[in-house]
Amino acid sequence: MSKKPGLTVLAGPTAVGKGTVSTYIRDNYPEVWLSVSATTRPPRPGEIDGVHYYFKSKDEFESLVAAGDFLEWAVVHGQNTYGTLKSTVDAAIAEGRSVLLEIDLQGARQVKQALPEAQFVFLAPPSWEELVRRLVGRGTESAEEQQRRLETGKVELAAEPEFDHTVINDDVRRAADELVSLMGLTPHPH
Ligand code: 5GP
Numbered sequence: 001m002s003k004k005p006g007l008t009v010l011a012g013p014t015a016v017g018k019g020t021v022s023t024y025i026r027d028n029y030p031e032v033w034l035s036v037s038a039t040t041r042p043p044r045p046g047e048i049d050g051v052h053y054y055f056k057s058k059d060e061f062e063s064l065v066a067a068g069d070f071l072e073w074a075v076v077h078g079q080n081t082y083g084t085l086k087s088t089v090d091a092a093i094a095e096g097r098s099v100l101l102e103i104d105l106q107g108a109r110q111v112k113q114a115l116p117e118a119q120f121v122f123l124a125p126p127s128w129e130e131l132v133r134r135l136v137g138r139g140t141e142s143a144e145e146q147q148r149r150l151e152t153g154k155v156e157l158a159a160e161p162e163f164d165h166t167v168i169n170d171d172v173r174r175a176a177d178e179l180v181s182l183m184g185l186t187p188h189p190h
Helices: 018-028 058-066 086-094 105-114 128-136 143-157 172-182
Strands: 007-011 032-034 037-039 053-055 070-076 080-085 098-102 119-124 165-168
Touching: 007 018, 007 105, 007 172, 018 032, 018 098, 018 172, 037 058, 058 070, 058 080, 070 086, 070 105, 080 086, 080 105, 086 098, 105 119, 119 172, 128 143, 165 172
Parallel strands: 007 098, 007 119, 032 098, 037 053, 119 165
Antiparallel strands: 037 080, 070 080
């Protein structure tokens, strides 16, 4: 892994655990510059503006879209809008930082159009059965909603060949270490 890409994009199916892997990296790998996205989603308890997301109103987000300020943006789960701001990412790349974007598949495809030289990593579940377990979760959803999630999961898994590398999320720490290696950095001893 001698290549040290400036920009790495991590994407994968819903419920595969992208957020857990990126939180692990935020907490354990300060040498990775983890992009902070803008979103119209309201903050969850404990989330800090500028750390976890830049929380924006719909109007603010639309103005940023109109100004061409996003490297990519997408409506995720048909609900809230999320996007990566060009200015922050460009500055981090220019400083020679190892930049990581944790975004959804639609966003990853847009980055591939804009920056094909970036590295694209697919986070995959250990098996389809495990993804089903994570998608269906605690079984609080209706049978119809579960079916919808499974269909989405199948379509999302089929995107794997679009990516340069696949990392299997069998264990968060192991997956994070593998990702960091792909970024050309040295995983820490634990
Ligand atoms: P959450 O609301 O749980 O924090 O994130 C929901 C989803 O939004 C995750 O799948 C995450 O990958 C995606 N997401 C977060 N930030 C961005 C972004 O800047 N762009 C895109 N396209 N997706 C994002």
